[in-house]
Amino acid sequence: MKKIEVRELDLFYGEVQALKKINLDVEANSVLALIGPSGCGKSTFIRTLNRMNDLIEGVKINGTVLLDGQDLYKEVDVIELRKKVGMVFQKPNPFPMTVYDNVAYGPRIHGIKDKKKLNEIVEKSLKAAALWDEVKDRLHKSALSLSGGQQQRLCIARTLAVEPEVILMDEPTSALDPISTMKIEELIEELKNKYTIIIVTHNMQQAGRVSDYTAFFLNGELIESGPTDQVFYNPKDKRTEDYITGRFG
Amino acid sequence: MKSKLYDKIATIYFYAVAVFLILFLVSLISYILYQGRTKLNIDFLTSPPKFMEAGGGIGPQLFNSLELLIITLIISVPIGLGAGIYMAEYAKPGLLTELIRLSVETLSSMPSIVVGLFGLLVFVTMTGWGYSLIAGALALTVLNLPVMTRVSEDSIRSVPNSLREASYALGSTKWQTIVKVVVPAAMPGIITGIILTAGRIFGEAAALLYTAGMSSPALNFSNLNPSSPTSPLNIFRPAETLAVYIWKVNSEGLAPDARQIADGAAAVLLLMVLIFNILARWLGSTLYKRMTGEK
Secondary structure, three states: OEEEEEEEEEEEEOOEEEEEEEEEEEEOOOEEEEEOOOOOOHHHHHHHOOOHHHHOOOEEEEEEEEEOOEEOOOOOOHHHHHHHEEEEOOOOOOOOOEHHHHHHHHHHHOOOOOHHHHHHHHHHHHHHOOOHHHHOOOOOOEHHHOOHHHHHHHHHHHHHOOOOOEEEEEOOOOOOOHHHHHHHHHHHHHHOOOOEEEEEOOOHHHHHHHOOEEEEEEOOEEEEEEEHHHHHHOOOOHHHHHHHOOOOO | OHHHHHHHHHHHHHHHHHHHHHHHHHHHHHHHHHHOHHHOOHHHHHOOOOOOOOOOOOHHHHHHHHHHHHHHHHHHHHHHHHHHHHHHHHOOOOHHHHHHHHHHHHHHOOOHHHHHHHHHHHHHHHOOOOOOHHHHHHHHHHHHHHHHHHHHHHHHHOOOHHHHHHHHHOOOOHHHHHHHHHHHHHHHHHHHHHHHHHHHHHHOOHHHHOOOOOOOOOOOOOOOOOOOOOOOOOOOOOOOOHHHHHHHHHHHOOOOOHHHHHHHHHHHHHHHHHHHHHHHHHHHHHHHHHHHOOO
């Protein structure tokens, strides 16, 4: 089943065209990896899916992005959209609050006040993010006292707490050490049973390890996409092959 | 080798500056406290002033300073913080924003006596309130808004954008993001702004001479009728503050112990500012810790 369908998507920063005629489908409950060299538009692309680009002055978008068949830019309220499409950022960015308040932030702004309910959500989300055992005794300590890897898993838990359907991850492990990276990759493996995941990564091995599908971006264009094995071992485009084999990028 | 020498010289210079500053401040403060030591007693702090004879106190003036502080903060913190939030989060770069910034900066360098005369014209005469606490509070608001606005804007701007993004990505509105993430994260800076503002409220005299006035009715603290002129709750009564009183006693005091009264009042003023700063910092950091869970 197709969760997201992107058709003829153009994006401009003022005069500069950052995305050119992107066509891409994302299967539900799968992991899609976006790869490509710096500045190729993969982060820009991922941010069109939860309309984070709305926050940037002078961005213009043409084309359509459908989530469950509905046009994100015409038929969907942006608040509702971001509840459905969560995002994890490159650098862990927990709020300067307690661990508990970080996870409860989303549910609270969406109107959940009941203490018991919040406790349940916090516990469930932290367990789903494989962080519960490490923080259950310090829920009311500052999130900033956690390690970088724990902070990133906290950010994932925070995203899970609003019960999204899609999770966007923008190079979620690039600021982390190998062990934390491994934990997050294992987590992605778990999460794909329930969520559709789109992950931007610089790390070819990571794309190979975690993703079912891979899309290769270059200079704002989508060069090639398909099942990860096919893109990695049997690329159709010469440029994809060159990038994957490390000839540039 | 030369760079090492320069490094040494710079280190010595900065230490020397710090030591000089601290010595200067400590000697100034101890001089003021020493001069005022004879008057630092409960009687001086609570009894009303006397005009021709010795032994008058500063009770009403001390109370007026505190009341004026509270009223001014109630008026100027919401406006200044609001303006800071607007400038940092809503204002788009352009002519209007530049104009606002220019006005704020001009306002901040306005001599306080000019603000006082403006207050006399607008808050005292045009409103028909006469010399009053509220006129003084409004004049001080004019004086303090630029600092409050500027400090709030700067501290809100310095909140990392990644926190705003995190909040938006969870489906928050702009308002929720500002109230629940940005302002709490900017709290330490905002507290600093309030402390700076408060210091000026305690210390300001020129802007108050013609607005809050140079006299104070003898206050009756059991009179809680806000329309009575001797009630402490009446914000339309004249309210000479401690700083204004120090100026008045020094320049035209007739009491034989005018000099000692001025010295004592100066010491009290200094202690009040000190106590307020410590309290505000303590309150600010407690609040911040409670919100962030930091211990």
